[in-house]
Amino acid sequence: MRRVPALDLGEYPEVKPFADWGRRNEQLLRDPSMQSLARGLWVHSSEPLSPVQRAALLQRHLKTSKNFLRVTGLSALELLDLPIGETQSWVNPLLGHRAPEREAEFDAAMSVPHLSWHGNRIRTYAAGCRITKSRGLSRYYGPWGCFVAHPVEALVVAAPYLSMWRLIACVDALLSRRIVVEEKVPLRAFTAEVIGEALDQLPPSSPSVRRVRTALHAAYDQVWSPNETLTRLIALRHGFPPPRTNYHVAPRGRHFYIDLAWPESMTAIEYNGEVHYKNRSQYENENYRLQLIREAGWDVQVLVWRDLWDPEQRRSWLDFLARKLGPPTRKV
Template identity: 40%
Template sequence: MALGLWCVCEEPPTHLQQAVLLREHLSRGRPPLRLTGVTALQLLDLPVPRGRSWVTALLRDRPAPHGPELVRHLDSFIHLAWDTARFHSRLPQLRISRSHGLPTVLGSWLAHLVDPVEALVVAAPMLDPWAITATLDALLSRGPLPRAVVATPTWTAPPPSRAPVHGVTRSSSGNLSTGGPSNPASKRGESAPLSRPRRSEPVVPVTYTPEIVRALLEPLPLTSHGVRAVSRALGRTAPRTWSPMETLVRLIVVAAGFPAPVMNVTVRTPYGTRHLDLGWEEEMVAVEFNGQVHSTDHAAYKDEMHRLEVLRDLGWAVRVLVYDDLVDPRRRGEWLTWLSRRLGPPRPRRTRRSSSPRARTRPSARDESEA
């Protein structure tokens, strides 16, 4: 991958592990780099939904200008950002850009990443509007992230020396760790965290809110497509959204003219506390989305069936959806009609010129393969 970079593990390193190792390697003896874009979002365990043309048409959104490139960048490209000095590399899988200077956060294996808002701005040209909203929903609904107090890395040129040797071993817990051939700890099979934070960079936990996201967007260039796209998506977010498909169902419901639901409504039952994906508490109406886990895990399926019956016994009207109920126009119309009988007729949808190509009633082959 690069001169002086090596890896010893039971299996080949994943794409994200390679990204962490390469960032560490390229930052030795040079101005430090940070991971950004879709690479940083994945290392923060934030969803990066792939484009679905039928969603863009249904919601009357403008498609991402570089949407077709997303799959390749998720699976094989590494996105890096420089702060103090321009950096170039001939490695074909690297994409290196200038950072906007937002704070540093720590991701998986303690890798140094740009702030997730900056990473999303960089990735936005490849993400459809609903996908940006889903990523923001996840960011706003998760716990605190570790942020370095120093906003941008500092660097002092080291004296000339030989090229560094950077190694990695896999501990019994499966964590990446550093240690060159001369490291006694690596010979004993011990491990130390990869890309550990410097002592001069204290870390504080930060819980993201819409106000914090707006403040982070404020100093960024207003003419940037990514900044505009993230700002618009922020207005469509909802707290307590725990999956991209919950975001998508909510956006479809709101676009159809129904009142915005409360996400993951808490309901106390004789069998414990339960959560409903989308709920209207006053009317006791709820919509649940079941993903693949409910069809592949028999225990999850049995628990789900019992949970639904308990909720219905308590007076809740619950409609369970799967992916085909969203993409198929006839099936989508059926559950939206069911919703109108319980919530009242939806508000008329404002007619406006669609900024996206003509809506397709059926998903493309690529859409179906990504579902």
Template identity: 45%
Template sequence: MLYHQRPLLFGPEPTVITTLEAGGVASRVAKKPHMHQLARGLWVVRETPPSPMERAVLLQKHLGRPGARLAVGGVHGLELLQLPVGGTDPWIERLLGSTAPVSPAGLAAQRQRVHLFWRDARVQTRQEGIRIGASKGLALLPGPWSSAVAHPVESLAVISRDLAPWRITACLDALISTEFGCPGTAKRCVFPPERVQECLDQLPPRSYGAVRLRRAWEDARSPCWSPAETLTRLIAVRSGLPEPILNHEVEVAGQRFVLDLAWPGVGDGAGVALEYNGAVHAREVQQYRDEMHRLTLLRDAGWDVRVITWDDLKMPLRREMWLGHLKRVCG
């Protein structure tokens, strides 16, 4: 099972040429059709300009010098693996007790910046919007257009200042819960918990990013299939509830179902469970019908299943209703 993220699509790799190859004068090259500046001295030949993510991948391949290996890192490196990098609402940080709220502007700036890691030979640049740092030596991953992607632990450490703690935990949950592959590559990668721990140990122990990652790592669990599951679990546990079993498999009426968060053996029946329904349940009629049938079978089998949505997490009165029910049943 793959983590619930929308797939990224990469078309054919565009041609990249130097200013000299394009005509020798940057101001004249910029006026030519289908020419888009990739960086100082480099141009992409294509009808549409590259996206920030495509720009990061192309710069990884064309910036630097022979013998220097670069890798795409930062936000773009994480999004190439389809990890749930994103912002957070202030109410979440207040609810979970974050002592250092993050600014949305910080993550927005990270998305516009290309972050690369160098290995073997030092690479520097003064070009605006490009940051190149030394890799800590963690494994590289294959990326689209035969590029290299930095290890997600390194990228998380770099941008951790601009991610809320629960978002870092959501990325770590995703990392240890499934296999990943970058768009345009056939190779799949897995990140078992013991390997992630080894990677965390390779980071400078007192660095800001390493400290934030280790704190978030304490809350990481698997298997987890969406950031909403991570958030729901953290809210429940912070409220005093026991740790749930994530994506708990049960067999009912000859069919196997998976419960998002489950507390088996609790209450008067088979157990109690929470199901988080996202936007797809409202858009897809057939999925909604299948979900109603599944809930009926589970409840007939003795499962006390509560279905919650984003508003049930966000709105205090609605949140207290399901939390209060769980506390009564689990108590």
């Protein structure tokens, strides 16, 4: 399990009540470096605050000893740097997934800080902020000293906006990462058992709970990127046997990990993202790594993003798998 940092929010800004700034309201309004966080609460920041920064600040400054406020939903998943995002139009039909109920509202939901309360209901004049009731699962320390909802509860809250493959990628990430927030505070390890126990505390008939449970059944550990998840799901959808994820090999005594591996036939798929071609050193290291793995007898196919979405290029690597692994059990 890798230790992975939570989202870097940058330098913590100065936040004070209106009276403590020693300036009139009109002066604060005219100053582009001053931003209103909530009624009577102002932030000094040279750049506009992002929705997730606002969520972290609002949690800290609106919390009381009675409301147990936390950042939740998409805001919490973004703070924990889980692989949320939109889904391109070709993905759901290819994987046989139905679009989520509120997919069209994803951008709007991402632009609004989302908090939840547990205990006494909170009332606030903070504009452009969504506040809902929590189911009461544990909360966790997050960036900028805020508290975030239990990642499973946050995932259930966000589920109506996220496609199934995104939910699976998020669960993959929870199983594979030990998320470290500021001050070197790590979140607990989220095993399949821990995630399942958290889901058991939520309403079983909830469509969002059922979707996250489905994602858990399809998730793997040892997965380092969402596009590895998507590649795996495409291969499985076309009837190929389950691969081993980030499979350990040691050619010439060097230790490497293969993204998707079928060890019985020495077949492998490597997905190369932007870092592999934007960073020359990374590109050179990757070529040497692949050379050693191939010399050890592995047949490796290297994919980039276009190999996933372009039908002709996708057919090419699926044909490669068919030659190496045998005919798939289904055709899509």
